[in-house]
Amino acid sequence: MKRPGPNPEDIGPTVSATHAGVAAGGDIANVNTFSQINHSENAIVLPPEAFTPITDVHVLPDTTNVPGPGSFVGRARALKTLDTTFAREGGLTVQVLHGLGGVGKSTLAAHWARTRCAGNPRWWITADSETAVNTGLADLARALQPALTTLPTEVLRQRAVQWLTGHDDWLIVLDNVDRIDHIRPLLDRFTTGRILITTRRATGWHTTDTLRLDVPDENEALDLFTRILRRQSPHDIDGIAEVCAELGHLPLALEQAAAYCAETGVTPRAYLDMLARWPAQMYAAVPEGGSAERNIARVWHITLDRLTDTPLAGASSPGCGAGVFVGSRSVNQASQQSENAQFTRV
Ligand SMILES: Nc1ncnc2c1ncn2[C@@H]1O[C@H](COP(=O)(O)OP(=O)(O)OP(=O)(O)O)[C@@H](O)[C@H]1O
Ligand SMILES: [Mg+2]
Incomplete structure (x- = not known):
């Protein structure tokens, strides 16, 4: 809805002219007529729409x-x-x-x-x-x-x-x-x-x-994981609750883990086992404005390194290449500390 009577101070450099064409050299407030275009470098030819005050434009x-x-x-x-x-x-x-x-x-x-x-x-x-x-x-x-x-x-x-x-x-x-x-x-x-x-x-x-916004509750986490896991085809969901808990219900981590399981055919239970056998370390504190995503990506790389010795590493595909370990305690701690922490312990 248009507000009545725009404040003239808000109008700023609005174009008002009766010409069908006009040129403005960088600043629309400095409007030149066509007769002046030849002398204006970087001139921009404006269509008639430019002459409608912006506040009158209908969305x-x-x-x-x-x-x-x-x-x-x-x-x-x-x-x-x-x-x-x-x-x-x-x-x-x-x-x-x-x-x-x-x-x-x-x-x-x-x-x-x-x-x-x-x-x-x-x-x-x-x-x-x-x-x-x-x-x-x-x-x-x-x-x-x-x-x-x-x-x-x-x-x-x-x-x-x-x-x-x-x-x-x-x-x-x-x-x-x-x-x-x-x-x-x-x-x-x-x-x-x-x-x-x-x-x-x-x-x-x-x-x-x-x-x-906190991490989703268990039902929501399971729902999120299941949808990604079964997006393309039916998939065994045994162990899914444990994986979600292990990942601290963090949607970004859930998404990565579910996509990995879906892509490689690894069951959530087997994935859980991989987490236990090849844990990468996730440090808890994320500074305010810091990136949990970056931390996870870092963990992802560590995990990738470890997986190079495993049969599953060869079966993975780019973008969904490895398990990611984010211990549930780490995520929950990070969640609580992220907004106040001054330092990261990575
Ligand atoms: N309610 C949800 N339903 C389905 N997927 C979700 C939901 N919440 C988050 N996700 C998935 O989790 C991932 C991370 O979510 P999102 O990018 O919204 O996080 P964010 O809090 O904005 O993170 P950042 O601070 O890094 O910007 C996304 O890829 C998204 O698809
Ligand atoms: Mg975001």
């Missing part, structure tokens, strides 16, 4: 780049929390979703945005750097006005921000926020709309709407 139905759909299990309570937070009327709603790397924050955010949010646009922005945020906003401007895709990124970014400032029925997912100052200018700018943040960072958020 096409279902404008979204949210990833998916993919397989999704469980998380009923967290989904409900997001429903409740974002059902609030008026103002800007910011919900922070934090937790250990690989616990399922992005998957949950994408699922909620795709299936339970009525806003338009629903826009996914990778937010692990300032550049990434700006690129994501520029992409939104392109989606709003495809005819203007060739404008410089900074101009597009500003147009997206102006559009968002003038409307309220939108959702922006800022995925994988590493540093708050990467998104602080945005949070300070908006007074309406919905922002869903995923991050490994638990502290420093100036909102009471922070939701910590």
Whole structure:
């Protein structure tokens, strides 16, 4: 929904002219007519759409780049929390979703945005750097006005921000926020709309709407493992509960283990045995903003090395090449410590 009467200060470098064509040298605010193009290096010819004030641009139905759909299990309570937070009327709603790397924050955010949010646009922005945020906003401007895709990124970014400032029925997912100052200018700018943040960072958020996502419960973990295991063909699930427990119910680890079993034909029980016989060490503490995924990848390599002596190593395929050992105690400890730990003991 368009908000009435955009604040002139929010309009910024909006183009207004009656010409059918115009050139802007890098900054859309510096509009030149065709008579001046010859003297303007790097001039950009703008189509008539450029003359519509950005706040008047109508968003096409279902404008979204949210990833998916993919397989999704469980998380009923967290989904409900997001429903409740974002059902609030008026103002800007910011919900922070934090937790250990690989616990399922992005998957949950994408699922909620795709299936339970009525806003338009629903826009996914990778937010692990300032550049990434700006690129994501520029992409939104392109989606709003495809005819203007060739404008410089900074101009597009500003147009997206102006559009968002003038409307309220939108959702922006800022995925994988590493540093708050990467998104602080945005949070300070908006007074309406919905922002869903995923991050490994638990502290420093100036909102009471922070939701910590823990590892899924046993039923959800079993469901996740089984779906991947049986995606292609029937598969023996004996030992699955033990494997899930051993992996601390961490979705990233479950996914890797299930994919390995599915790919190689190893049963979960045999996989468990491999974990016991060729354990790689997973150190517990993951620093705030640290990468559990990287740790797992490291463990994966260690495990790969060990598996070179095993018959199974030859049977594995790239991307699903080896068992991964993540002791359940390690994962649970990492889950508890990740948001406060200052050092990693890798
Ligand atoms: N509810 C779920 N249903 C199905 N699969 C899931 C679910 N949650 C997580 N996964 C799977 O687990 C893996 C890790 O999840 P995801 O990438 O969402 O974690 P994350 O918390 O965003 O991690 P990071 O902090 O590294 O970004 C994904 O590949 C995803 O497919
Ligand atoms: Mg993520």
